[in-house]
Amino acid sequence: MRPQSNDKRMRILEGALRVFAAKGFYKTRVSEIAKEAGVADGTIYNYFKSKDEILISLFEVKMDGILERLGQELKGGVEERLRKYIEAHLSLAVEDPALAEFITVELRQSDKFLREYKNPKFSQFLRVLSGLIEEGQQLGHFRSDLDARVVARAIFGALDEILLALTWASKSGEIQLAEIANQVADCFLCGLNVPGRQSGGL
Numbered sequence: 001m002r003p004q005s006n007d008k009r010m011r012i013l014e015g016a017l018r019v020f021a022a023k024g025f026y027k028t029r030v031s032e033i034a035k036e037a038g039v040a041d042g043t044i045y046n047y048f049k050s051k052d053e054i055l056i057s058l059f060e061v062k063m064d065g066i067l068e069r070l071g072q073e074l075k076g077g078v079e080e081r082l083r084k085y086i087e088a089h090l091s092l093a094v095e096d097p098a099l100a101e102f103i104t105v106e107l108r109q110s111d112k113f114l115r116e117y118k119n120p121k122f123s124q125f126l127r128v129l130s131g132l133i134e135e136g137q138q139l140g141h142f143r144s145d146l147d148a149r150v151v152a153r154a155i156f157g158a159l160d161e162i163l164l165a166l167t168w169a170s171k172s173g174e175i176q177l178a179e180i181a182n183q184v185a186d187c188f189l190c191g192l193n194v195p196g197r198q199s200g201g202l
Contacts, residue, residue, distance in 0.1 A: 009047045012037045013058045021098035025055060025109035052112035059107060062099055063121035066111040078136045079189060085129060086188075087181035089159050089190055093175055094165035126152050133192065142192045155188055 015037030019028045034041045048054045074081040092100040102118055130152035136142030169175050
């Protein structure tokens with residue numbers, strides 16, 4: 001894809017993100033995405049077959065950015081990296097509330113996304129988390145009787161709900177993101193740590 005063509009595609013995706021966040025997926029018309037992106041209505045169909053395809057492409061692009069960020073920020077011991085994972089996810093509520101609302105609400109509005117899309121980016125996101133848990137188990141810090149994949153799903157489910165609440169709260173005032181992220185991490189680390197072991201930097 002030529003650079004100019006790729007720029008126009010990204011303009012469409014960024015425009016879609018803003019419109020989806022403001023109006024919701026169902027109520028959004030392709031013509032509104034085109035207007036927000038500053039392109040002709042027909043131009044969108046040069047890049048995407050449908051509104052659902054725009055949503056899926058937007059998700060993949062944004063997940064690439066999230067995964068890249070995790071790769072850069074997850075440094076230190078396994079507990080510290082778990083805390084950073086949690087804080088990085090919840091920080092979307094402040095840094096990019098439109099993206100946070102898109103991830104927590106609008107993705108669920110597309111039947112194609114829920115029923116047909118294999119979602120490899122989300123699987124990769126969960127593998128980062130389950131990998132941290134498995135590493136902690138191998139080091140003898142986390143309980144070995146827990147299934148890392150189940151724990152990863154449980155943590156994500158909690159983060160998804162908290163992210164939505166923080167996104168709405170951030171619209172009406174300042175939130176104590178670091179404090180909230182630490183409280184969430186403490187809750188999960190208390191359950192993960194081997195009994196009798198004191199939580200700390202690893």
